[in-house]
Amino acid sequence: MRILKIAFLNFCFYTFLITFSLTAFVNLGILIILAALFLSKRRMFKLLRQAIRWYGGVIIRILPFPLIRLDYKNFGLNDPPAPYIFICNHRAACDPFLMAVFPYEIVQVVNIWPFRLPALGIIAKIAGYLSVREMPYPEFAAETARLIKEGVSIAAFPEGTRSRNKAVGQFHSAIFRTAIETHAPIVPVCITGNESVPPIGSAFLHPALIKIHRLPALTWEQYKSFSAFKLKNYVREFIAKEVLVMDKTR
């Protein structure tokens, strides 16, 4: 009986997802055209990224409810002002949508495959998302620095791919090198409970309480003496410890 209920909720979610996405993409297309005509380039990007945040918020908070619930805790109330570099662990395909909980203009660092998704990939490209594996490091660093200078936060999943178990994988150093160059505060973000949203190799969503803990920012003053290698491992260990606690307290 329970599995039937879950299957029904999945059916509802995907039906609403397709309907909502089609409507959103049409409206987003019109918004982009109008914004390009009447607004400055900077304001257009800001509006587009805000629209993506709203879209992500609906996809992750409203459509899958009550199958999926979010528990977001912000432990960074005394953080310096944005922009930030959000560093997140990565367990599930839904993780990029979870960035909608952060009330900032954000550009995400993505792997190759999200850019190949129909519609979503195009929108991500227009919004200036960074396909790190398709960019030489100097180009990635320059673009990240430009965005941060404009006040745009960056969200990255430096494991590069979804974790196959609950362990936090090794981090890639590219985003940490740009942090050192731009002096931006690094905000560790721990995500648990998302392993089955959906599981790797499946589209079937299982009931889940996704916990997102935004940890206090690591400021330039705190990490300025670190090498990129030391910084990435420091942040990785910081996240891994919190993730372990979060997994134990489920």
Next chain:
Amino acid sequence: MTEQEVIKLTNEVFVDSFEIEKSKLLPQANIFNDLGLDSLDIVDLVVALQKKFGVTIRDDERVRTIRTLGDLQQFILTIKKEIGK
């Protein structure tokens, strides 16, 4: 240069440049999975090794086959021997 000297100097590079604990520097340790280096860190590693051993390894195709610390130490030993001939 003896094998022991190469091992000692290679390990020094990992300790000095990456602050990796000596206890982790085992010959079978995978440079990527166990020691946590990525492609950008490898660039730093190559620079540090070239400086330490006074060799040029950046353009050597054999670098691509290196996976473990032991592989790296053997590679440097081979390079040093080739230079010495």
